[in-house]
Amino acid sequence: MMWQAFGEGLGATAVAALAVMLATFAVALRKGVHRVVDVAWGVAFAAVALVPYILSAGDGNGGRRLLVTVLTVVWGLRLAGHIARRGRGHGEDPRYAAMLARARGNRELYALWKVYLLQGALVWLISLPVQAAQYLTGPVDGWARAGTALWAVGFGFEAVGDRQLARFKADPAHRGRIMDRGLWSWTRHPNYFGDFCVWWGLFLIVCAEPAAAAVTLVSPLVMSFLLIRGSGKALLERHMAGRPGYAEYTARTSGFFPRPPRKR
Numbered sequence: 001m002m003w004q005a006f007g008e009g010l011g012a013t014a015v016a017a018l019a020v021m022l023a024t025f026a027v028a029l030r031k032g033v034h035r036v037v038d039v040a041w042g043v044a045f046a047a048v049a050l051v052p053y054i055l056s057a058g059d060g061n062g063g064r065r066l067l068v069t070v071l072t073v074v075w076g077l078r079l080a081g082h083i084a085r086r087g088r089g090h091g092e093d094p095r096y097a098a099m100l101a102r103a104r105g106n107r108e109l110y111a112l113w114k115v116y117l118l119q120g121a122l123v124w125l126i127s128l129p130v131q132a133a134q135y136l137t138g139p140v141d142g143w144a145r146a147g148t149a150l151w152a153v154g155f156g157f158e159a160v161g162d163r164q165l166a167r168f169k170a171d172p173a174h175r176g177r178i179m180d181r182g183l184w185s186w187t188r189h190p191n192y193f194g195d196f197c198v199w200w201g202l203f204l205i206v207c208a209e210p211a212a213a214a215v216t217l218v219s220p221l222v223m224s225f226l227l228i229r230g231s232g233k234a235l236l237e238r239h240m241a242g243r244p245g246y247a248e249y250t251a252r253t254s255g256f257f258p259r260p261p262r263k264r
Contacts, residue, residue: 002056002059002060002135002137003135005055005056005059005135006131006132006134006135008055009051009052009055009056009131009134009135010124010131012051012052012055013048013051013052013124013127013131014124016044016047016048016050016051017044017047017048017120017121017123017124018117018120019047020040020043020044020047020120020123021037021040021044021116021117021119021120021123022116023040024036024037024039024040024043024116025037025111025112025116028111029108032092033091033092033093033096034092034093034096034100034111034115035087035090035092035093035096036087037096037115037116037119038083038087038093039080039083039084039087040080040119041076041079041080041083041119041123042075042076042077042078042079042080042081042083043076043077043080044076044119044120044123045072045075045076045123045126045127045130046072046073046076046077046080048072048123048124048127048130048131049068049069049072049073049076049127049130049131050069050073052130052131052134052135053065053066053069053134055134056134056135059134059135059137060133060134060135060136060137061136061137061138061139061140063139063140064133064134064136064139064140064144064205065133065134067140067144067148067205068129068130068133068134068202068205069130069134071148071151071198071201071202072127072130072202074155075151075155075158075198078155078158078159079158082162085166086166095235096111096115099111099114099115122222122226125218125219125222126199126219126220126222126223127219128215128216128218128219129199129202129203129205129206129212129216129219129220130202132206132209132212132215132216133202133205133206133212136206136208136209136212138208138209141208143204143205143206143207143208144204144205144208146201146204147201147202147203147204147205147207148201148205149201150197150198150200150201150204151197151198151201151202152201153194153197153201154193154194154195154196154197154198154199154200154201155194155197155198156194157183157190157191157193157194157197157258158190158191158193158194158195158198159194160182160183160190161182161183161184161190161191161194162191164179164181164182164183164184164190165179165184165191168181176243176244177245178243178244178245178246178249180249180253180261183258184253185253185261186253186254186258186259186260186261187253187254187255187256187257187258187259188233188237188249188250188253188254188255188256189227189232189233189236189255189256190258192227192228192232192233192256193256193257193258195223195227195232196223196224196227196228196256199219199220199223199224200220200224202220203216203217203219203220228256233255233256237250237255
């Protein structure tokens with residue numbers, strides 16, 4: 001692995017993540033809602049993948065560089081598009097409204113620090129395997145193929161789960177009901193489980209180089225924490241806890257890793 005080139009690229013990717021978040025902050029101020037930052041999350045990952053792909057031309061293995069860039073950009077843009085469609089016509093996200101209500105001093109500066117800059121830093125940290133993979137010189141190997149397969153499983157869970165939920169919620173007959181069909185009968189969070197697989201899959205692509213794997217292991221661990229204990233599963237389930245039928249749903253459906261539903 002070309003460590004010097006990798007180190008030099010870290011600054012450029014940090015600037016890319018910051019640029020996306022600052023541009024999004026400007027859009028949020030104009031629109032008067034901060035939920036647009038959720039769209040920027042996927043866009044920022046795509047940008048952070050593209051920057052080292054351009055910078056590492058001639059450094060790492062071309063096949064691996066293209067592979068990891070395409071996988072990240074496809075995942076990021078699909079997620080951004082899905083969130084943009086889901087939020088169209090809606091006001092502020094209750095999470096951000098509650099956060100700003102607790103702010104002391106200037107609310108917009110508080111949002112800039114607590115939401116945009118924090119998410120930009122997380123994008124940069126979580127994407128370290130994607131960045132490192134651009135500089136690996138060895139050929140595409142079994143680790144890369146295994147990572148791509150795991151990425152595909154995760155991408156499928158996330159995309160299919162999101163589509164199933166959107167169709168369920170679009171039917172007025174389902175208003176107030178808990179989605180417990182399709183992938184949602186196997187796990188209460190197919191989208192979060194999908195993210196989990198995507199980022200562990202991208203991490204596997206760098207595992208051909210033990211040193212690179214050791215340096216970037218923190219990234220899928222942080223993403224896993226966010227999905228399971230942080231702003232993903234844990235936060236959503238606290239919000240859903242009082243919904244009619246949710247307790248019964250949790251009793252028969254896996255909390256994260258998919259399995260057949262328990263019999264009622």
